[in-house]
Amino acid sequence: MVPWLMVSAIQVAELSVSSVVHMFYGLYIFSSAVAGDLTQSLSESIFKPKSTIEVKQIDQEKTTDVNDLPPIVLVHGIFGFGKGRLGGLSYFAGAEKKDERVLVPDLGSLTSVHDRARELFYYLKGGLVDYGEEHSKACGHSQFGRFYEKGEYQEWDEDHPIHFVGHSAGAQVVRVLQQMLADKMFEGYENTNENWVLSLTSLSGALNGTTRTYIDGIQPEDGKSLKPISLLQICKLGVIMYDWIDIPWLKSYYNFGFDHFNMSRKKTGVRGLVDLLLGNAGPFAACGDWILPDLSIQGSMKLNASLQTFPNTFYFSYATKRTTKPLGMMTVPSGVMGIHPLLFIRVLQMSQWQFPRDIPLPYKGYRDEDWQDNDGALNTISMTHPRIPVEHSSLILRSDSDCLPLQPGIWYYKIVEADHIMFIINRERAGVEFDLIYDSIFERCRKHVFRKAPQTLPNEAQHQERGGQEE
Numbered sequence: 001m002v003p004w005l006m007v008s009a010i011q012v013a014e015l016s017v018s019s020v021v022h023m024f025y026g027l028y029i030f031s032s033a034v035a036g037d038l039t040q041s042l043s044e045s046i047f048k049p050k051s052t053i054e055v056k057q058i059d060q061e062k063t064t065d066v067n068d069l070p071p072i073v074l075v076h077g078i079f080g081f082g083k084g085r086l087g088g089l090s091y092f093a094g095a096e097k098k099d100e101r102v103l104v105p106d107l108g109s110l111t112s113v114h115d116r117a118r119e120l121f122y123y124l125k126g127g128l129v130d131y132g133e134e135h136s137k138a139c140g141h142s143q144f145g146r147f148y149e150k151g152e153y154q155e156w157d158e159d160h161p162i163h164f165v166g167h168s169a170g171a172q173v174v175r176v177l178q179q180m181l182a183d184k185m186f187e188g189y190e191n192t193n194e195n196w197v198l199s200l201t202s203l204s205g206a207l208n209g210t211t212r213t214y215i216d217g218i219q220p221e222d223g224k225s226l227k228p229i230s231l232l233q234i235c236k237l238g239v240i241m242y243d244w245i246d247i248p249w250l251k252s253y254y255n256f257g258f259d260h261f262n263m264s265r266k267k268t269g270v271r272g273l274v275d276l277l278l279g280n281a282g283p284f285a286a287c288g289d290w291i292l293p294d295l296s297i298q299g300s301m302k303l304n305a306s307l308q309t310f311p312n313t314f315y316f317s318y319a320t321k322r323t324t325k326p327l328g329m330m331t332v333p334s335g336v337m338g339i340h341p342l343l344f345i346r347v348l349q350m351s352q353w354q355f356p357r358d359i360p361l362p363y364k365g366y367r368d369e370d371w372q373d374n375d376g377a378l379n380t381i382s383m384t385h386p387r388i389p390v391e392h393s394s395l396i397l398r399s400d401s402d403c404l405p406l407q408p409g410i411w412y413y414k415i416v417e418a419d420h421i422m423f424i425i426n427r428e429r430a431g432v433e434f435d436l437i438y439d440s441i442f443e444r445c446r447k448h449v450f451r452k453a454p455q456t457l458p459n460e461a462q463h464q465e466r467g468g469q470e471e
Contacts, residue, residue, distance in 0.1 A: 018231050018345065025342045026079075029425070030254065033086035070162055070198060071153050072445055073103045075120065077168025077206075078291050080424075082106030085254055092167070093427040095438040099446070103152050108257020110239060111283070113169065113294045113303060115257070117177040119145065121186060124162070126151025130187060131260065139289035140281060145260040157191065161198035163445040167424060168377065169291055171205025171317075172303065175386075179307050199314040199449045201441050204375060204420050207317070208382035209300030211353050211371050212346055213292055221359050223298025224288045232292060236284050240276045244268065258283055258290075297362040301388050309392040314406055314449045317413040318437065319383035320375040320420060323351050331372040334417070340429070343376025343419050350374040363388050377420035385411035400440050406448050 076082060076091045083096075083104040096102040105123040107116045115131055122129045129145035136143040156162060164174040174197070180186065182194035214220045217230025226232050239256050246264035261282050262268065268276070275281040283290040293299045309315060322343075324334040331351040333339055339347055354368045355361055373380040381387070385394035394411040397403055403412045416437070422430045423437055430437070 015229065015231060015234075019234050021342055021345075022231070029089070030086070033089040033253075067101075069101045069446070070160065071101050071103050072099055072163045072165060072442065073105065073120075073124070075105065075164060075166040075170030075173055076107065076109075077166075077170045077204075077424075078295070079109050080107075080167070080170070081109060081254065087253070089425075091424055093423070093425055093434065095423075095434075098438055099442045105152070106255075107173070109255070110291050111257040112289045112291055113172050113176050115260075115289065116169075116173045116291075117180060119257075120173060120177055121180070122146075122148050122151070124151050124153045124156050125189070126154055129260075132185070136260075139283075139287040140261075140285060141283075141289065142260045142262060156196060158193060158195045161196050161451075163199045163201070163449065164197060165201045165203060165441055166205055167203045168420065169206045169295060171200065171202035171207060172294070172300070174200050175207075175307050176303065178310065178313070182308070182310065194308075194310040195312050195451075197310075197313050198451070199316070199445060201445075202315075202317040202383065203423060203437070203441075204320045204378060204418075205317060205383055206295050206300070206378055207385065208304070208379075208387050209297035210295055210350075210374075210378045210382055211297070211355075212350055212374075212377055212379075213296040215346065215349050215353060216292070218292055218296050220356055220362075223296030223362070224293040226284070237277070240273070240282065240284070244273050244276065297366075297388070300382075301363060304386055305389055307386065309386065309409060309411065311409040312451065314408050315385075315411045316403075316441075316444065317384055317411055318416050319380050319413055320378075320416050320418040320422065321373045321380040322347050322375050322417070322419045323373045323380075331369075338417075339376065339419050340421055343421070347374060347376040347419070350376070350379065375418065375420040380415065384413040384415075400444070404448060406444070 074092050074096060080091050081089075082091065083106060085106050090096065090104075092104065096104050103124075105120055107119050107123070111119075114135060118131050119129050126148045128147045131141070131143055131145060133143055153160075153162065166172070166174045178194055178197045178200070181192040181196050184190060184192050186192055209223075213223070217227045217232030219225045219227055226236065239258070240263065243251075243256065243258050243261075243263040244265050246266060263272070263276060263282055265273065268281075272281070276284070279285050294303060322334050322339050323331050325331050333344060333347045333351065336344065351372045351374060353371075355366065370381050371379045375383075384396070386392040392411055393409065394413060395403065397412055397414045400414070406412070416433075418430070418433065423434060427434050
């Protein structure tokens with residue numbers, strides 16, 4: 001009896017600490033965004049620039065060259081946001097400014113991988129988001145969602161493919177989207193195929209799930225349902241209340257992405273709120289149409305079973321870790337200062353977590369020790385390349401130059417010492433590593449990934465033209 005009480009007390013204490021830490025971090029991000037917007041507005045009102053008329057000569061050739069470049073699309077992860085949310089705050093910490101043609105879509109921050117993949121397609125092509133009739137009926141939400149009056153890259157097709165960079169769950173979103181393109185799952189677009197995706201770079205990508213889902217509250221028995229008392233139950237309560245109260249200006253600032261579930265008090269009333277809280281309706285109902293079930297090992301296996309690595313697409317992955325095994329013994333966090341306070345406890349917990357022995361293991365050959373290295377959110381083994389239920393072709397790299405010339409259809413991966421949020425939100429944390437990572441990604445997209453001929457960048461075209469004139 002006494003040991004049980006001690007374990008329960010420790011679990012309650014851990015849940016309390018985790019809840020407070022996550023809540024304060026969320027408030028910090030939100031308040032930082034608000035403060036930044038207020039400062040910018042105040043500055044503009046006080047130091048309003050004098051209006052001047054300036055005639056600029058447009059270099060049509062340069063404009064055309066830039067527009068000819070395939071876009072690099074940065075896809076955010078869980079709890080993430082795109083351009084236009086949280087004011088001027090950048091999820092990718094300003095990395096989008098490193099290239100002339102980068103898109104940062106705003107997708108549902110907690111919606112399922114399936115729903116986010118559908119949203120990403122219509123963000124690029126334009127039109128009314130169609131989540132699919134069969135899927136929508138099965139999960140109890142509207143078939144149609146947001147309307148994009150103008151797609152960000154309407155010419156997108158096999159002859160105008162796209163580079164994608166996905167952080168965390170964003171990488172799996174792109175893989176699902178590519179499979180949907182290959183399977184021609186978008187009504188009215190019969191010509192789609194896998195070659196619409198030129199390259200995918202996975203940055204701390206959730207390619208095989210994570211054991212953190214079980215620590216946060218997903219039941220390891222099925223990888224889908226929630227434990228009665230857990231961090232995810234608190235998260236669920238907060239999300240339901242946020243969407244049910246439905247304050248327009250607040251949701252325009254940050255949105256979890258569940259509008260197609262019609263959870264607003266204006267549509268459901270108090271009775272609807274009760275159904276949402278009891279799990280009889282909404283994304284947290286039996287269907288589990290939200291992101292966390294997709295990030296469990298079982299959920300990822302279910303997704304991966306139908307996802308291919310295609311022969312004409314280039315794949316690259318940065319797998320992060322903040323653990324070490326001193327003297328080849330127990331896996332522990334690799335220091336304190338290099339790990340974000342939000343993640344330190346989880347790095348420790350994930351390095352020690354073991355799958356319950358009284359239930360079937362998630363897959364044949366599963367070993368706890370393989371999943372101990374982690375970055376505080378994902379296990380390093382999960383981030384390298386698709387492994388379960390079938391391992392895809394891969395090659396580990398020591399340096400980016402080891403893979404040149406690049407070959408499509410292979411997952412090149414590199415292990416990087418960093419926690420899960422090192423390369424997002426706060427650029428200063430990563431220091432020079434931030435520039436090294438993103439410069440490498442963008443340079444590879446522009447100079448080393450092509451199907452027909454190397455691309456000529458606008459500045460290179462001008463340099464070549466000047467060189468010809470000098471001769």
